[in-house]
Amino acid sequence: MRFYLTFDDPQSKARASVLSKKLNIEIFKKPSQQKIKDFSEDYFLTCSKDRLFLKKGLGYNSKPIFSDFDDWSKNYDDNLLKDSTKGLPKNFSCLDLTAGFGKDAFEISKIANCKSMILVEKEAWVFELLVDGIKNTSCSRADDLLKKFKVLNMDGLEFLELKNETFDLVYIDPMFLGVQKSKAKKHMQALRDLSTAVIQKQFLKTSLKFANYRVIVKRHKNMEYLEGIVPNRSVKGKVVRYDIYYTN
Ligand SMILES: C[S@@+](CC[C@H](N)C(=O)[O-])C[C@H]1O[C@@H](n2cnc3c(N)ncnc32)[C@H](O)[C@@H]1O
Numbered sequence: 001m002r003f004y005l006t007f008d009d010p011q012s013k014a015r016a017s018v019l020s021k022k023l024n025i026e027i028f029k030k031p032s033q034q035k036i037k038d039f040s041e042d043y044f045l046t047c048s049k050d051r052l053f054l055k056k057g058l059g060y061n062s063k064p065i066f067s068d069f070d071d072w073s074k075n076y077d078d079n080l081l082k083d084s085t086k087g088l089p090k091n092f093s094c095l096d097l098t099a100g101f102g103k104d105a106f107e108i109s110k111i112a113n114c115k116s117m118i119l120v121e122k123e124a125w126v127f128e129l130l131v132d133g134i135k136n137t138s139c140s141r142a143d144d145l146l147k148k149f150k151v152l153n154m155d156g157l158e159f160l161e162l163k164n165e166t167f168d169l170v171y172i173d174p175m176f177l178g179v180q181k182s183k184a185k186k187h188m189q190a191l192r193d194l195s196t197a198v199i200q201k202q203f204l205k206t207s208l209k210f211a212n213y214r215v216i217v218k219r220h221k222n223m224e225y226l227e228g229i230v231p232n233r234s235v236k237g238k239v240v241r242y243d244i245y246y247t248n
Pocket of ligand 1: 097098099100101102103104105120121122123126155156157173174175176188191195196198199200
């Protein structure tokens with residue numbers, strides 16, 4: 001599996017070249033003797049006229065992967081995650097330390113009581129996709145919710161230590177390693193395949209010090225507790241489990 005930068009129209013060449021340098025990802029040049037199917041396991045961060053997206057392989061049926069806040073505002077609801085936030089105070093602040101594509105943070109921001117949402121993502125190319133997703137919404141509901149967002153490209157633990165500020169809710173979604181590949185959705189599979197960012201040993205322990213009310217950790221339903229710390233309660237679904245740690 002390889003990772004390349006590419007563009008799908010001549011106007012996007014310049015942007016691809018800038019991003020290639022910034023992210024240190026090689027621009028793709030297809031050797032003439034190779035076939036499209038030779039790249040089916042590779043990922044392509046692709047600049048187009050309107051969007052930046054990721055795709056696996058070069059085939060026409062390869063679906064673009066990006067932060068799609070318009071779609072998520074209409075067609076997605078994670079009631080389990082919303083249940084995990086019940087009881088938080090009015091106008092609560094949230095910090096998502098492992099932002100990824102921003103889908104979970106966006107779910108939390110749908111809760112009327114959520115006032116602000118800081119998203120921290122360490123992996124630079126994931127951060128670029130997130131920023132591009134935020135810039136390219138067209139529906140007013142998504143736009144309104146995204147006003148709560150502030151995004152940062154840095155390590156989550158470093159953020160906590162540098163900022164030294166507390167948040168009502170701290171949210172952590174570490175990668176589900178050791179879970180069958182075929183079960184992962186394409187967004188999460190791409191992060192698992194490509195992200196080199198890791199959650200350090202003290203991630204949860206440190207987060208507990210910076211949460212006014214609670215820390216929520218997303219796990220696969222069969223996974224052990226993060227850092228072996230037993231939560232106060234868990235909300236379990238068919239695939240995932242939210243472990244809730246009260247700090248107040
Ligand atoms: C499972 S994904 C999160 C998906 C996210 N909840 C969503 O809804 O799209 C985990 C993310 O955490 C990022 N990450 C891993 N270690 C990190 C760290 N130490 N600091 C900040 N981000 C980190 C990874 O790059 C990856 O994007």
